[in-house]
Amino acid sequence: MEHLKKSFGDHRVLQDINLVVNKGEDLVILGQSGTGKSVLIKCIVGLLDPDEGKLLIFGRNTAELKEKELMEIRKRIGFLFQSSALYDSMTVRDNLEFPLRRQLRSLSQDQMDMLVKEALQNVGLADAIEKTPSELSGGMRKRLGLARTLILKPEIMLYDEPTAGLDPITSKEISALIREVQRTYNTSSIIITHDIECARRTANRIIVIKEGICVAEGSYADLKGSKDPWVRSFFE
Amino acid sequence: MFTLRFFKEVFHPPYEFKELTKQSFLIGYKSFPLVATTGFIIGLVLTIQSRPTLAKFGADSWLPAMVAVSIIREIGPVITALIFAGKVGSGIGAELASMNVTEQIDAMQVSWTNPFKYLVVTRVVSATLMLPLLVVFSDAIGLFGSYVGVNLRGDVSAHLYLSQIFQSLEYKDFIPAFIKTFFFGFAVGLIGCFEGYNSNKGTEGVGKAANTAVVFASLMVFIIDMIAVQITSLFQY
Numbered sequence: 001m002e003h004l005k006k007s008f009g010d011h012r013v014l015q016d017i018n019l020v021v022n023k024g025e026d027l028v029i030l031g032q033s034g035t036g037k038s039v040l041i042k043c044i045v046g047l048l049d050p051d052e053g054k055l056l057i058f059g060r061n062t063a064e065l066k067e068k069e070l071m072e073i074r075k076r077i078g079f080l081f082q083s084s085a086l087y088d089s090m091t092v093r094d095n096l097e098f099p100l101r102r103q104l105r106s107l108s109q110d111q112m113d114m115l116v117k118e119a120l121q122n123v124g125l126a127d128a129i130e131k132t133p134s135e136l137s138g139g140m141r142k143r144l145g146l147a148r149t150l151i152l153k154p155e156i157m158l159y160d161e162p163t164a165g166l167d168p169i170t171s172k173e174i175s176a177l178i179r180e181v182q183r184t185y186n187t188s189s190i191i192i193t194h195d196i197e198c199a200r201r202t203a204n205r206i207i208v209i210k211e212g213i214c215v216a217e218g219s220y221a222d223l224k225g226s227k228d229p230w231v232r233s234f235f236e
Numbered sequence: 237m238f239t240l241r242f243f244k245e246v247f248h249p250p251y252e253f254k255e256l257t258k259q260s261f262l263i264g265y266k267s268f269p270l271v272a273t274t275g276f277i278i279g280l281v282l283t284i285q286s287r288p289t290l291a292k293f294g295a296d297s298w299l300p301a302m303v304a305v306s307i308i309r310e311i312g313p314v315i316t317a318l319i320f321a322g323k324v325g326s327g328i329g330a331e332l333a334s335m336n337v338t339e340q341i342d343a344m345q346v347s348w349t350n351p352f353k354y355l356v357v358t359r360v361v362s363a364t365l366m367l368p369l370l371v372v373f374s375d376a377i378g379l380f381g382s383y384v385g386v387n388l389r390g391d392v393s394a395h396l397y398l399s400q401i402f403q404s405l406e407y408k409d410f411i412p413a414f415i416k417t418f419f420f421g422f423a424v425g426l427i428g429c430f431e432g433y434n435s436n437k438g439t440e441g442v443g444k445a446a447n448t449a450v451v452f453a454s455l456m457v458f459i460i461d462m463i464a465v466q467i468t469s470l471f472q473y
Contacts, residue, residue, distance in 0.1 A: 042342075045346050046345075046346070047342050047345060047346065071348055074346055074348060075348055077346070079343075079346045081339045081342065081343060082339070083338050083339050085338060085339040085340050085342065085343035086340070086343075087340055087343075088334075088335075088338070088340070089331075098347060098349075099347040099348070102347055102348050102349050103347075103348050
């Protein structure tokens with residue numbers, strides 16, 4: 001993305017964002033709360049339109065695409081919401097079948113059952129298939145959200161605060177799962193977080209955002225030893 | 237804009253028949269016990285309350301006819317629509333608002349699903365189709381309630397009661413009353429969806445959406461009723 005800008009009224013959230021995500025890379029975007037990290041990820045997935053700048057996904061400028069073409073691109077992107085965004089009125093099985101029914105209409109019920117079971121096994125939730133989201137813990141909900149996203153085998157994964165609100169052990173499990181997803185499916189990932197442990201465990205590269213601008217970029221070790229005390233303060 | 241978008245989406249495939257059936261079940265069938273109970277009580281109470289006035293003029297025998305015309309023309313549709321607004325309008329408002337808060341609507345959008353079509357169109361169509369059916373049931377049960385009321389202080393056979401009712405009723409009593417219920421249902425569904433779908437983020441937004449949906453939907457029922465009466469009068473006189 002090049003010179004991406006987004007404002008809400010007078011409030012300029014993204015001031016000038018430039019970044020590239022390479023294939024098979026886990027890119028962590030680090031920043032304080034309210035610095036526009038979630039807005040950035042929502043611009044990428046198409047939930048918000050940037051005011052200015054260029055956003056290229058799979059080499060195509062999203063501003064020039066028609067709604068149908070955008071939908072086709074969205075099919076190749078998975079998005080794990082901060083709140084997991086599970087459908088409360090559906091069971092775990094229905095939550096997983098929902099994207100399958102929408103995108104792979106030719107699948108038989110047996111094929112769908114197989115994919116659902118496989119997705120649940122991958123995140124360690126095979127026993128929860130008939131439960132409803134309200135019966136699951138925070139960590140389980142997060143894992144289910146991940147399973148629902150991964151069931152369509154996306155090429156790009158976007159994670160919005162994947163460890164927010166979770167205890168350290170569950171956070172560690174989710175971070176490990178993110179790494180595993182990258183290794184298994186060779187996905188490119190953007191992980192939005194302010195959890196430094198999650199960043200350490202998952203990142204190939206880290207970009208630090210301050211007031212809607214990328215202020216630092218590098219590996220975990222590079223940024224830990226940054227000359228900028230504000231950047232370094234994240235790692236202390 | 238919201239209404240225009242509804243009309244644009246409702247005729248445009250793909251159609252969400254499965255969700256439409258589910259919503260029709262939830263909105264229609266699940267509302268039946270409440271609507272039936274209210275209908276019965278209205279019929280019974282209206283009969284008991286009207287009897288002394290009619291008795292004063294020696295017109296007791298007009299009781300079934302008077303109650304039937306009142307229920308079919310006005311009280312059945314309006315009371316059922318108000319109950320419907322309270323139950324279904326608030327339910328839709330709260331459900332969609334809470335889906336908004338928990339990012340479920342955004343999740344649908346990124347799952348290659350048009351959330352407006354899936355959530356709004358199905359609920360509005362279900363409400364539009366189910367309310368007229370509920371009104372028919374409510375009217376029938378209201379008339380049964382009236383029959384019970386008549387027999388609390390009298391002995392009128394079901395056959396006589398029904399013949400008195402049907403002698404007093406004409407098509408012009410049924411048809412306008414039935415037609416306006418589609419508009420009542422449409423208004424309740426659309427307002428509930430509008431309030432929920434466009435609610436502000438946060439739990440406060442959920443409560444506000446439910447509350448505003450009921451208030452505006454109830455008000456809209458009265459406004460539609462007033463317009464319907466004017467239109468019906470134009471054709472009748």
